[in-house]
Amino acid sequence: MDKIRWGVLGAAKIAREKVIPAMQGKEGFEITAIASRSFDKSKTTAENLGIAKYYGSYEELIQDPDIDAIYNPLPNDLHVSYSLQCIQAGKHVLCEKPLALHADEVQTLIHARDKHGVKAGEAFMVASNPQWKKAKSIVQSGELGTLRAVQGFFSYYNRQRDNIRNIAENGGGGVWDIGCYPVFTSRYVLGEEPTRLAALLDVDPEFGTDRVGSVIMQYPSVQMTFTISTQLVPYQRMFFYGEKKALEVRIPFNAPIDQANELHLHHGDIVGHKVEIIQLPVSDQYTEQAVEFSRAIQQDLPVPVSLESAYQNTRILEAIFQAAKEERWINLT
Ligand SMILES: NC(=O)c1ccc[n+]([C@@H]2O[C@H](COP(=O)([O-])OP(=O)(O)OC[C@H]3O[C@@H](n4cnc5c(N)ncnc54)[C@H](OP(=O)(O)O)[C@@H]3O)[C@@H](O)[C@H]2O)c1
Structure with a gap:
């Protein structure tokens, strides 16, 4: 895998202002697509930030075969459900903190990660x-x-x-x-x-x-x-x-x-x-977070902050x- 192609769920402030700019123009990975609940918002955000693809629903991005990994900066109560959908679609997922509001739910993600053989972690940059x-x-x-x-x-x-x-x-x-x-x-x-x-x-x-x-x-x-x-x-x-x-x-x-x-x-x-x-x-x-997470995918290394750590934190x-x-x-x- 030459470049990890990242998709972003939601035009969140942290994504627009910090994480996406930090992940653009780097070797080894790129921001390929963004999704929003609003098609217009995803289009405008993609145009403003120079992102090639945009979707009017999270599900479309999750199912895009040209996406390898997904960054999930949705509100805290949506972290587990959407990260689970990403894993089930065979995508690697980097989910914002706090990864879950119930520790039991992290166990669900751990089982899914192991079943689908993807990388998953909490975005404690x-x-x-x-x-x-x-x-x-x-x-x-x-x-x-x-x-x-x-x-x-x-x-x-x-x-x-x-x-x-x-x-x-x-x-x-x-x-x-x-x-x-x-x-x-x-x-x-x-x-x-x-x-x-x-x-x-x-x-x-x-x-x-x-x-x-x-x-x-x-x-x-x-x-x-x-x-x-x-x-x-x-x-x-x-x-x-x-x-x-x-x-x-x-x-x-x-x-x-x-x-x-x-x-x-x-x-x-x-x-x-x-x-x-x-x-x-x-x-x-x-940027450092994206470098380490993308490398973990490319070289099959541990992710910076594992789901096991997320379980303890939660x-x-x-x-x-x-x-x-x-x-x-x-x-x-
Ligand atoms: N690591 C860090 O440094 C850091 C810093 C700040 C925040 N965070 C984390 O990042 C996440 C997002 O924080 P934020 O401040 O960027 O939040 P935000 O600007 O409110 O963005 C959240 C996004 O989630 C989507 N969304 C879906 N359902 C929603 C709903 N019911 N209500 C509101 N938004 C909804 C929206 O995107 P669409 O409308 O485009 O679909 C919205 O833009 C949080 O989990 C937070 O803890 C991390």
Whole structure:
């Protein structure tokens, strides 16, 4: 397979503004087609972005024999059903986070993936970002000393009534939209799964979706806390604290594509402490994701973020809702 021919389901903002541009004009893969519920919208989007084929239904794109792989950026509640259709049509599928709203449904996708012999994964682009690979290698090298704590924060402000993030039926709310990131990146860096968690959620009375959430998770080797919000000043950080040094991932999730990402290594002391700045080369994490996923198809390698990982992440996110509702620790083992 010379070039992986990708199709996109839905003219989603993330697809139009980030993922499609990041996947165009590259070796090894191309965006061949886009589908929308509206034929006019797919035509306009295709013309604006220079995409050769466009369809007025997702099903037509899924059945197109000239498409090898499908990127699924539909609302969260449609991730599993459409990814399943893609797999059943023999297509590889890269599905946006959160891949599912129920862990059991990921098992359905795993069975289908194995039956149809395709590649399938969750689009956690952070896993393909050089800054997170570096963060993982620093933590795992022991340079920080014994690691004892991880902390995360991720927030933005969005009260748009018609945004899928504020619509409960679409799988809206902060936990599904951004809580998935501190959970995923801590699992990714630590190479462990949390054993139990407790959580507080503040639900928007109008939308019925969570707008602030704080979670404490026990990992086998460390404690982790994180807070997320859909109604706070935009901010994001991740910290990994060892006995000797602390690692700060400064723009952990929405890493810019036009400037170098920085990791800050804090050497201790409260006042005037030394900060070692590690600069990563300028890169686009959505391109890196497409490179790794396309290569996985071409060379029969593991995808960057597997369905097995998605299963674990979904279990943890579900447990956050349960912990908050039942006001107790939830055991994850
Ligand atoms: N990895 C990342 O960095 C990242 C960033 C942002 C978002 N995301 C994920 O990407 C997905 C899309 O997010 P987004 O902000 O791009 O959303 P969006 O702009 O609202 O796009 C969602 C698309 O889904 C289609 N759709 C089908 N049924 C729909 C329905 N009932 N209501 C609304 N849209 C419907 C629409 O396309 P048509 O009308 O063309 O059919 C719509 O454009 C979400 O799962 C989100 O978590 C990931």
